[in-house]
Amino acid sequence: MRKRERGQVLVIVAVWMLALIGSAALILLTGSVEWQRNQLQQLADGAATDSALTIGVGCSAGSASTVITQADNFLATQRTRTGSLSIGGSCAAGYTGTDAFAGALSETIHYPYRGHQQQVEVILTVALPISFGNYMGASNTNVTRRAVGQQLSGSAAAIRATSLSCTGGQFNVGGSIAASNAITLSGGCAVYAHDRFEAASSTYSDLGNVAVFANGQTWVGGGGSCAAGTNSGSSNAVCADGYELSGHNATTCGTSGTSAFLTAGVTAINANPCAAGTGPLPVPPVSTSLPPEPNTDPAGIATLRNSAGGAVGSACNPAAVYPNITAGGVVVGTGLGPSPASADASGFYHFKPSCYGYLNLGSFAGGISARQIGAESARQRHFVTATMAGASQAGTLLVATVSAETTPNKFAATAGWVSAAEANQPGEGRSEIWYYPNNPGGISSITFTMNPATINGNAQLSEWLGVAAASPLDQSGASTVAVPTTTTVIATAGALTQTGELVITVDGFQNLPGQTFTRAAGWTGVVTDVANGYGSEYSLNLPTGIASETLTSGVPSLWANAIAGFKPAGAGTGAVLDPGFYYFNGSGFAGGGGICLNGGELLARDVTLEFVNQAGLSAGTCAAGGGANCSAATCQYGSTPCSISACPPNAAADSAGGGYTWFAAPCSQAPAGDASCPGSTWCPSGDRACWNLLLWAPASNTGQIAIKGTTARHWLLGSLYWPGTCTDTVNGTSTLDGTLSCGTLSVSAAAGAGIAVGSDYGISTALIQAVLVE
Amino acid sequence: MVNHRKLGQALVEFALIAPAIFLLIGATVDLGRGLLIYTMLQGASRDMARQAVLGYYSGSNTLSPTCTALTTPCTLGPLTNGAHQLDPLGMSVVYQDSTAISSPPTYGTYAANANPLQPGTITLTGAINASTVYVFIYELDSTGGNPNPRWSCPSCAAASGAAVRTSGHQLVVVDLKLQWKPVLNSLLGIPSTITFDSQSVETLEY
Numbered sequence: 010m011r012k013r014e015r016g017q018v019l020v021i022v023a024v025w026m027l028a029l030i031g032s033a034a035l036i037l038l039t040g041s042v043e044w045q046r047n048q049l050q051q052l053a054d055g056a057a058t059d060s061a062l063t064i065g066v067g068c069s070a071g072s073a074s075t076v077i078t079q080a081d082n083f084l085a086t087q088r089t090r091t092g093s094l095s096i097g098g099s100c101a102a103g104y105t106g107t108d109a110f111a112g113a114l115s116e117t118i119h120y121p122y123r124g125h126q127q128q129v130e131v132i133l134t135v136a137l138p139i140s141f142g143n144y145m146g147a148s149n150t151n152v153t154r155r156a157v158g159q160q161l162s163g164s165a166a167a168i169r170a171t172s173l174s175c176t177g178g179q180f181n182v183g184g185s186i187a188a189s190n191a192i193t194l195s196g197g198c199a200v201y202a203h204d205r206f207e208a209a210s211s212t213y214s215d216l217g218n219v220a221v222f223a224n225g226q227t228w229v230g231g232g233g234s235c236a237a238g239t240n241s242g243s244s245n246a247v248c249a250d251g252y253e254l255s256g257h258n259a260t261t262c263g264t265s266g267t268s269a270f271l272t273a274g275v276t277a278i279n280a281n282p283c284a285a286g287t288g289p290l291p292v293p294p295v296s297t298s299l300p301p302e303p304n305t306d307p308a309g310i311a312t313l314r315n316s317a318g319g320a321v322g323s324a325c326n327p328a329a330v331y332p333n334i335t336a337g338g339v340v341v342g343t344g345l346g347p348s349p350a351s352a353d354a355s356g357f358y359h360f361k362p363s364c365y366g367y368l369n370l371g372s373f374a375g376g377i378s379a380r381q382i383g384a385e386s387a388r389q390r391h392f393v394t395a396t397m398a399g400a401s402q403a404g405t406l407l408v409a410t411v412s413a414e415t416t417p418n419k420f421a422a423t424a425g426w427v428s429a430a431e432a433n434q435p436g437e438g439r440s441e442i443w444y445y446p447n448n449p450g451g452i453s454s455i456t457f458t459m460n461p462a463t464i465n466g467n468a469q470l471s472e473w474l475g476v477a478a479a480s481p482l483d484q485s486g487a488s489t490v491a492v493p494t495t496t497t498v499i500a501t502a503g504a505l506t507q508t509g510e511l512v513i514t515v516d517g518f519q520n521l522p523g524q525t526f527t528r529a530a531g532w533t534g535v536v537t538d539v540a541n542g543y544g545s546e547y548s549l550n551l552p553t554g555i556a557s558e559t560l561t562s563g564v565p566s567l568w569a570n571a572i573a574g575f576k577p578a579g580a581g582t583g584a585v586l587d588p589g590f591y592y593f594n595g596s597g598f599a600g601g602g603g604i605c606l607n608g609g610e611l612l613a614r615d616v617t618l619e620f621v622n623q624a625g626l627s628a629g630t631c632a633a634g635g636g637a638n639c640s641a642a643t644c645q646y647g648s649t650p651c652s653i654s655a656c657p658p659n660a661a662a663d664s665a666g667g668g669y670t671w672f673a674a675p676c677s678q679a680p681a682g683d684a685s686c687p688g689s690t691w692c693p694s695g696d697r698a699c700w701n702l703l704l705w706a707p708a709s710n711t712g713q714i715a716i717k718g719t720t721a722r723h724w725l726l727g728s729l730y731w732p733g734t735c736t737d738t739v740n741g742t743s744t745l746d747g748t749l750s751c752g753t754l755s756v757s758a759a760a761g762a763g764i765a766v767g768s769d770y771g772i773s774t775a776l777i778q779a780v781l782v783e
Numbered sequence: 784m785v786n787h788r789k790l791g792q793a794l795v796e797f798a799l800i801a802p803a804i805f806l807l808i809g810a811t812v813d814l815g816r817g818l819l820i821y822t823m824l825q826g827a828s829r830d831m832a833r834q835a836v837l838g839y840y841s842g843s844n845t846l847s848p849t850c851t852a853l854t855t856p857c858t859l860g861p862l863t864n865g866a867h868q869l870d871p872l873g874m875s876v877v878y879q880d881s882t883a884i885s886s887p888p889t890y891g892t893y894a895a896n897a898n899p900l901q902p903g904t905i906t907l908t909g910a911i912n913a914s915t916v917y918v919f920i921y922e923l924d925s926t927g928g929n930p931n932p933r934w935s936c937p938s939c940a941a942a943s944g945a946a947v948r949t950s951g952h953q954l955v956v957v958d959l960k961l962q963w964k965p966v967l968n969s970l971l972g973i974p975s976t977i978t979f980d981s982q983s984v985e986t987l988e989y
């Protein structure tokens with residue numbers, strides 16, 4: 010009977026234990042599955058976004074390996090790798106990477122995903138053992154989670170605007186367009202969103218969609234049409250290689266084949282809300298995911314320089330009033346930064362990152378400035394040598410004047426020197442002007458040979474920046490006065506073709522008892538030697554036309570005078586913003602301020618520019634609202650990039666390293682073949698406040714980006730964030746390789762204009778660098 | 784006789800202890816099942832919130848994302864499909880769009896958080912069925928915009944838009960509520976239920 014009693018308890022315990030163990034096993038299994046699902050999803054999300062950050066421009070075996078390896082390495086930081094990464098495939102069909110990790114975790118990575126160059130898929134599967142599963146015929150269960158990450162430059166629209174209006178021509182965009190209000194067209198203007206397809210790898214980096222938040226967008230206006238896939242031929246229409254979608258609550262779509270050209274390739278990877286009938290996409294206005302204020306970024310603030318070249322050490326004050334900034338002695342703006350005393354070898358003034366009120370390039374006195382002016386030599390016989398304190402800089406212009414006793418024989422100089430003008434007056438003397446264009450550097454003296462050997466003379470040598478390297482001599486002239494007079498005029502034979510030329514004279518007069526010498530007002534004296542009857546002066550700000558100067562002596566004298574005019578290096582004035590952060594608050598310029606080209610040329614590399622208050626960026630004047638159109642022959646941001654055409658003539662001579670072509674943001678990737686933008690020297694990698702950010706303005710800014718006028722040109726490389734008003738007039742060469750985000754954006758394009766905005770160069774400054782799309 | 788008496792004694796003792804034993808066993812199983820449901824409810828809300836912020840999301844809680852029409856379609860279904868993960872456990876799902884952009888569906892009330900950028904408190908209201916997952920999905924504007932929160936309201940689309948997802952750091956909140964009645968309660972005729980609540984929040988970055 011005791012055995013029976015023991016059996017009863019055993020049965021009870023067995024039933025109880027079965028229930029307990031079964032429940033526990035079920036809970037454990039389900040809990041484990043849920044835990045694993047959650048863990049795997051987090052791993053997949055992390056791996057997908059992490060690897061998406063490494064997606065660059067184009068697709069190749071190397072770039073695919075980089076992306077896939079990054080995802081694999083990310084997982085290796087979370088789990089112990091037990092296998093090895095195996096990669097196979099092609100860009101067109103997609104690469105697949107597989108690997109195994111501890112805990113029966115297997116990994117599959119697909120890149121490019123579905124032919125989308127900027128998407129990567131990560132699939133994780135774990136075989137989860139089932140407790141007591143062998144008794145039920147299944148020892149494990151697979152848990153699979155996946156994620157698709159996309160690099161943001163592919164997910165950020167090339168153009169975002171609250172209001173977008175197109176006023177003329179065909180405005181081509183490389184990438185997608187997102188607008189809040191309906192896009193307005195006038196003057197037969199067409200806006201075309203082109204997909205970005207890399208034929209070499211058969212992959213897309215952007216699908217060229219147009220999304221309008223407002224209802225009722227008209228895609229093709231009266232008489233308008235779209236020419237599929239080309240940069241010309243469309244008019245009065247909104248065109249897209251991808252889909253066209255309008256309406257956040259009443260959806261209208263572009264007509265396939267008429268204004269929306271969804272090719273088979275695009276359709277395969279482009280989720281078209283219209284075709285799917287799944288309802289409207291949310292189309293954002295200017296997104297809050299755009300970059301933060303650079304003036305709060307320590308990396309940017311650290312670049313700010315004071316007038317002595319030291320660190321400012323703190324953020325710029327939007328209410329500050331700044332002292333004048335001069336360039337070559339002329340006031341060109343206001344700011345805390347140092348005033349450039351002279352131009353570089355190419356004639357460009359270099360400004361340092363700092364807090365500014367405004368910079369007005371139209372205020373430049375001229376592109377030419379003196380680098381050094383040597384003293385007059387002693388009187389020497391047969392051979393006269395003029396010297397300068399330092400050796401010359403390569404590329405500059407050397408000018409020498411000689412005043413000697415009269416002789417019919419022209420002086421001789423060493424190789425490389427060219428005679429500009431000469432005058433010989435028997436009874437007075439011989440005067441000559443010589444120059445050495447684009448000198449090789451290292452020259453500090455010049456010796457002239459005067460014949461016959463009994464001739465005595467004096468000479469003087471000077472060095473000039475910003476003079477044209479090739480054929481600098483524009484005009485010259487000479488005059489002799491054979492009848493003593495106290496007043497004479499020396500003038501060029503022809504008219505000066507440019508303003509801002511270096512016009513230099515040499516004056517020979519008699520040393521008579523009581524003699525005096527007076528040069529004309531506005532001329533700067535270089536030599537005043539009454540004892541030897543030798544004068545020389547120059548001017549940098551004469552207008553075009555005949556250049557002349559009136560010379561006066563105290564005692565009537567014979568005269569032997571010469572004059573020469575040398576052209577500046579560029580067709581106009583210019584400035585360079587050296588790498589770093591620039592802040593403009595408009596102070597010192599009534600009603601406007603900021604940066605205005607006003608006929609000038611502004612180059613920059615590795616810069617981020619912030620504009621507050623009423624400050625703007627204008628190709629015209631600094632007047633409030635962006636000023637008038639640029640009307641000068643040269644009015645440009647950046648210069649023709651080497652990747653587009655021949656490098657600019659200033660490239661080799663530029664003292665800061667040369668090659669300022671793209672007006673570029675930090676860390677930007679210049680187009681292939683253009684090495685002028687090697688990357689930032691000050692912006693830490695990944696710093697969203699400066700990374701790829703070229704222009705930034707707060708919503709409170711009342712200034713404008715105003716690139717107006719058919720002669721205004723720009724080569725901007727970076728991201729532009731401007732909540733206010735922007736105007737972009739695009740000619741045949743201008744482009745913005747990056748993203749443009751404006752509150753109110755007005756665009757137009759001249760005939761022959763290519764892609765005006767958008768690129769494949771990884772331009773993105775959004776706070777979020779990669780997003781999950783699946 | 785002694786043995787029979789002992790047997791009878793054992794039966795009596797077992798009869799006395801059996802209800803308690805079976806109650807304990809039942810409670811153990813019930814508790815396990817409750818934990819299972821709650822765990823799966825959490826997983827469901829997490830999945831739904833994650834899907835709600837994806838780039839291919841269509842803006843509708845009941846329609847499939849746009850990527851389902853691709854040549855290689857994505858595997859995503861309508862957002863509310865996530866709540867059906869509990870179907871194998873005998874649960875059903877209730878989701879209704881709102882009748883006003885600023886109001887929750889009719890089966891719940893919403894009390895805003897003192898901080899308008901944080902999720903509020905939802906309470907089930909009306910005739911609520913047990914073993915039913917009630918789905919609440921809304922969006923919190925990161926800038927405290929108006930209306931805030933935003934609920935899906937197709938009937939008021941003309942005024943506010945049907946889509947509730949707007950990009951730019953908006954928070955999407957998925958709140959799943961489930962009234963669970965343990966089996967023992969049914970057996971014992973106890974009317975009370977336990978309300979499971981799982982809330983997941985994700986940020987829209989596209």
